[in-house]
Amino acid sequence: MVRHNNQLPNNLTQLQNLVKRDPDSYKDEFRQQLAHFETTLEIFNLNPSQYNKKLDEQSMFLAQVTQCYQNDMKTFPQKIVDVLKTHNTVLHNDMRLALCKCLILLRNKNFVSAFDLLELFFSLIKCQDKNLREYLKTHIITDIKNMNMKNKDMKLNSTLQNFIFTMLRDTNVKTAKMAVDILIDLYHKNIWNDPKTVNIIADIGCFSKVMKVMVASLKFFLSRDEEEKPESDSEDEIDPRDTMISNKFNKKTRKREKMVDKVKKIAKKMKKRKAKAPIFNFSALHLINNPQGFAEKLFKQVESSNDRFEVKLMTLDVISRLIGLHNLFLFNYYPFISRLLMPHQREVTRILQFSAQAAHELVPPEVMEPVMKAIANNFITERNSTDVMAVGLNAVREICARCPLAINEDLLRDLVQYKSYKEKSVMMAARSLIQLYRQSMPTLLHKKDRGRPSEASLELKTKEYGEIDVKDYIPGSEVLLDKTKVSEKLDKNQKSVESDDEWIDVASSDSELSITTDSEDSDDDHVKEDVNEKRKKPAKQKLTPEEIEEKIKTAREVAMGKIFSDEDFKRIETAQIKKNLSGVKRKKAVVDEEEESSELVKxxxxxxxxxxRKHDKNARLESVLKGREERDKYGYKDRRKNVNCSKTNREKRKTKSYQMVKHKARGKVKRSFKDKQIAFRNYLIKQKKMN
Known part of the structure; x- marks a missing residue:
């Protein structure tokens, strides 16, 4: 029987394998296939709308072996490009995708330049083929990412960027949307995260007539990758140390060995990840060249447009973030947003968030006045529900945290009166407002609301509009001087202890010596003296302005004459926290460290x-069940990878009835020593009889 293994003209996969191993030996077969391809291509050009399987297979085969016969294949990439350019809209979807794959394969082998391919693919985006568009988008992003992996070719990047920027201005919706998506993806991947890319998206994308492009550009400026995509790897759940320790004592099996190897690899990955330098991603809004002009153009667009309410909200959000981040002056924004501040308004909490984000210390109080009045009149009134009042007070607090002078003294004192309101939500919101002004501007509050004065509150200076409190010293650094004084005292004490070893002259006269024989009496006298000393000690007094000035002078001297270490900064920080603690009445009062004011309002x-809280049974049961949602099942942990596969006999035995397993439950019964003796005697008698 003859075996027909060599079917090279028909079996292109086998020929491809052999050509890659030994190109010279199969040159004739390759040229034969190349001639076939050219003939098939001429036939295909007569009817390009029909799918040609033979052309698909031959083009893919030639693309795979191009590197083996570079001289013969010089014109091959151009032929594929010509077919796609000439018949791009007429081609069958599968045929078009196959030819694109062929070109991508040639691009990976550097037979086609990146710019030529990018230009061709953008012309193919206009075709009615969604799968092709997604495929081309993925390839463009991956290709640019791979080009910038090892080193960045600035000239090539600039050429590609300029081409994509021109595509962003294209009138075709699909082309413009693809261009903006590619730019945003490459920015998030830290490849094209330069100001040029951001400013092009801002200047062209945000003012595009195509709604999809405009929305994508606005979302780009609102997106925050750090919060949206937290790193959640399943590998982090495994603790390598526990697995390694348990493997020492457990029975050694192949499965456990594989698991230990896997854990070792994970531990290595984790170590590498920790060793890497952290990447700090700045918000795209920081990179805008002209934030004032950009904000003004966006606001003008909002005022004149008839877009959907959601799009208007997104634009207002971007404007508020720009004003807050760059301390811009856009005075028309506040009256515009105050018209939307009504409790029944859709997404009103977000509008309150925008008004808080747009507040900063350089906004004049009279400009913020319409916003504050709108919140006070429309939200913080007893005709509204308690939830609405609480939300209004919270919004006032967030605005005042960024712009303390936004509210005048009379309005603040009126709002503070809600501290004793019957509903807890309103009461807590009012108290949070009091707490804010105790730390920033206590003079605006009524004297009884300022709280017990502490060292920190005495040092606090009320700032006027536009005033900046600049210090020429590090506050709290006087603590470091105290430390040096203590060390000097300790040195002196040590010297005095050393001098005690020398002879001391003692007076011999009885009048100078008073010797007591009773030890109990002497102890009582010492106790009395200690009590009297404690009574004589004066109570802790407030610091006078002269003492505060002296402290500042000391801090300035320390800052000028020393380079601070990390330990010194920690001591300074603890000293500053203690300043807030002094003067607090309660023993268990805890002063939380002030959270750094974030750029955006949450x-x-x-x-x-x-x-x-609800205390009925149903509410308690609901909270219990909610807590169990993401928790593992209590008790025995089933380690099977597939839940539907069979269990071991030992596990099956647990579910069987006792009658089925009682013979195994008894196990081996141990014989007594007497039974063993009888059995051994019988054995010996039997042996004698046999002999």
Whole structure:
């Protein structure tokens, strides 16, 4: 029987394998296939709308072996490009995709330049083929990423960027949307994260007539990758140390060995990840060249446009972030947003968030006045529900945290009166406002609301509009001088202890010596003296202005004459916290460290409403069940990878009835020593009889 293994003209996969191994030996077969391809291509050009399987297979085969016969294949890439350029809209979807794959394969082998391929692919985006568009988008992003992996070719990047920027201005919706998506993806991947890319998206994308492009550009400026995509690897759940220790004592099996190897690899990855330098991603809004002009253009667009309410909200959000980040002056923004501040308004909490984000210290109080009046009149009134009042007070607090002078003294004192309101949500919101002004501007509050004065509050200076409190010393650094004084005292004490070893002259006269024989009496006298000393000690007094000035002078001297270490800064920080603690009445009072004021206002801070918890059985049961949602099942852990596969006999035995397993439950019964003796005697008698 003859075996027909060599079917090279028909079996292109086998020929491809052999050509890659030994190109010279199969040159004739390759040229035969190349001639076939050219003939098939001429036939295909007569009817390009029909799918040609033979052309698909031959083009892919030639693309795979191009590197083996470079001289013969010089014109091959251009032929594929010509077919796609000539018949791009007429081609069958599968045929078009196959030819694109062929070109991508040639691009990976550097037979086609990146710019030529990019230009061709953008012309193919206009075709009615969604799968092709997604495929081409993925390839463009991956190709640019691979080019910038090892080193960045600035000239090539600039050429590609300029081409994509021109595509962003294209009138075709699909082309413009693809261009903006590619730019945003490459920015998020830290490849094209330069100001040029950001400013092009801002200047062209945000003012595009195509709604999809405009929305994508606005979302780009609102997106925050650090919060949206937290790193959640399943590998982090495994603790390598526990697995390694348990493997020492457990029975050694192949499965456990594989698991230990896997854990070792994970530990190595984790170590590498920790060793890497952290990447700090700045918000795209920081990279805008002309934020004032950009904000003004966006605001003009909002005022004159008839877009959907959601799009208007997105634009207002971007404007508020720009004003807050760059301390811009856009005075028309505040009256415009105050018209939307009504409790029944859709997405009103977000609008309150925008008004808080747009507040900063350089906004004049009279400009912020319409916003504050709108919130006070429309939200913080007793005709509204308690939730609405609480949200209004929270919004006032967030605005005042960024612009303390936004509210005048009379309005503040009126709002503070809600501290004793019957509903807890309103009461807590009012108290949070009091707490804010105690730390920033206590003079605006009524004397009884300022709280017990502490060292920190005495040092606090009320700032006027536009005033900047600049210090020529590090506050709290006087603590470091105290440390040096203590060390000097210790040195002196040590010297005095050393001098005690020398002879001391003692007076011999009885009048100078008073010797007591009773030890109990002497102890009582010492106790009395200690008590009297404690009584004589004066109470802790407030610091006078002269003492505060002396402290500042000391801090300035320390800052000028020393380079601070990390330990010194820690001591300074603890000293500053203690300043807040002094003067607090309660023993267990805890002063939390002030959170760094974030650039953006959190929506949760405005919507945060304190409510009395429900104590009925259904509410308690609901909270218990909610806590169990993501928790593992209590008890025995089933380590099977597939839940539907069979269990071991030992596990099956647990579910069987006792009658089925009682013979195994007894196990081996141990014989007594007497039974063993009888059995051994019988054995010996039997042996004798046999002999």
């Amino acid at each position: 929506l949760a801070d405005i919507e945060n409403i304190h409510k009395k």
